[in-house]
Amino acid sequence: MPEMPEVEVLRRYLEPRLKGRRIVGVDVRRQRLVRPTGVRGLVEGIVEGTFEAVGRRGKHLLFEVGKGGGEVRSVVGHLGMTGRMYVDDGLAALPRHAAVVLALDVGRFVFEDPRQFGRFHLDAASLREMGPEPLDGVWTAADLAKGLEGSRQAVKVRLLDQGVVAGVGNIYASEALHRAGISPGRAAGRLKAVEVERLWVAVREVLSEAIELGQRASPDFTAGNDGLFYFGSTGASADVGERFRVYDREGEVCGRCGGVICRRVQAARSTFFCPGCQK
DNA sequence: CACCATGTTCCTTG
C-alpha cells in the first residue's frame, strides 16, 4: 500500500500505538527485508529499545528507537508494493507472509509483505538522495521547475524520480497530471512556467486529499484486512471507486471533458490519462 | 495459461 499518502496515514496510525512501547523481542522471518543491515545488526540495534517517534520521509517510515543514554537508532521501513504494518495484542495467528515481528512490552508489531519488496533496516543511506517533501511548506513551484528543467524525460516518468519530489508513485503521478491538464508524455523540461505551477498545485492537492480520505476511512488493521489498500479490499472499498479520476480507468469516460481515458506504458509502468483534456 | 500489479535497482542498448 505504498505511496506517500498511504504511508502518512499509516504513520499516524502507528505512532500513538508504538510510542513509549519497549521492544522485548525481534523476530525476523524474511531475511531479505532486513538487508543491508542483516538480522544480527537489526536485533542488536533495537532490542530492549523504546519507540520514541514514528516519522516519514517520502515513502519511508522512520522508527526512532531510544536505547538509553540518549542514543537513538532509526529504523527505516519501506512497504514496497504489498507491505503492511499493524499493531495488535499478539493473540491472533501471524499472517503467512509475516516478515518482521516485534514483541512489545504490551502487544506486538507486525510487518508483513507477500512480495517482499519492502525493507526494514538501519541503513540511512537510502534516504540521502531523496528530494523535497511535497507537503512540508518548504517545497515551491520553483523547486519543481528546477527538478524538471533540462530533462527530456517524459514528465510522468520524471515525477516518479524520488529525487525530484519525494513520495509520488505511479498512481498519484497519473492523477496529478490529469488534474493539471498536462499530457504524461510531454518532455519534462519543456513545460511552460504556468504548467509547472499547475502541476505543483495538482501534486499537492492530490496527495493531501488522499491523506484526508485515508484518515476518514477508519482503517481496520487486523491481520487480513487493510482499510487503506487501493483496490479490492474491505474497509474503505466504498470510497475506492471515487478515489481516482484516471488511474485504472482505461476506457471509461473522463469526468471533466467527456473524453475516453487511455492507458499507455512508460518506463514499464502503466500511465492513465485523458487525451481530451491533457495537452 | 496469460497478464497485470501501489516500488526500486540494475543492465543493456541506442
Place this chain on the structure above:
DNA sequence: CCAAGGAACATGGT
C-alpha cells in the same frame, strides 16, 4: 552523459 527498454526481485489476483 542521457533516455528508454527490459529484467529482476516474489507473490497473488483476475
